[in-house]
Amino acid sequence: MPPVFRFAPSPNGFLHLGHAYSALLNFDCARAAAGRLLLRIEDIDTARCRPEFEGAIFEDLAWLGLAWETPVRRQSEHLGEYRDVIEKLAAQGLIYPSFESRAEIAKLVAERDAIRPWPRDPDGAPIYPGAARSLSPKTRERLIRSGTPYALRLDMAKACSRTGELGWIEHGSGPDGQTGRVGARPDAWGDIVLARKETPTSYHLSVVIDDALQGVTEVVRGSDLFWSTSVHRLLQALLELPQPRYRHHRLILDGSGHKLSKSTGSTGLRELRAKGVTPREVRSLVGLP
């Protein structure tokens, strides 16, 4: 079976040089390995994703010289599949609803921080400080029935105790140069949100389900997602899904050493194209042969 690679952008902005590097690297790896390349549109965040950004993704990738298999999987068209998996995890007693608003969570964190620094997840966000895990079934039911918005969270301690220790072989490198065997640390993320009342999935859940459903064997993506792999390994173990090979790559940084942002400015592929930069020059800008 040929290896299966994927490039999985979110249509919440225009592509920049960082995306170009990731897409071209996946394309080159797939070609070198006589593998397949899939494109997946990760558009579950309906507040930020727009059809015009999706159209621009196709256009910019084609301009770069990329070819991918069709049909393209669009996550927003598969919400029912994600909902089914959430039910599977709920049936294992691993999911609970939490009802605090963002403002209430921020207040709880500030109160904790005033005593001693409250732990942050690998992305720097405070881990969930609330106590919704211990609400009684009756209270939960009452709050849900009253229409209070809620998030469905993974009971991380319970989930980790089910799977035992996990890890992966890193074929690229992490933000601190980690490579080879890496121990997963899903607990560092706390009780993550896997779905919300209005969106029955989350980045972590849909990426894991889709990689498995699409038969992805090679995950080549930026090192900013390195520690997300801990959560992905945990979900794969809980759902008995196969484990792809992981290769995290360096990030393309701007002149002052920061990660490129969605407001692409001078690094946007459309801006570069308008200035007469060629796809070949984009390759050399990101350090690819």
Ligand code: GLU
């Ligand atoms: N959709 C994610 C992003 O645009 C990438 C997901 C992944 O490669 O796992 O950052």
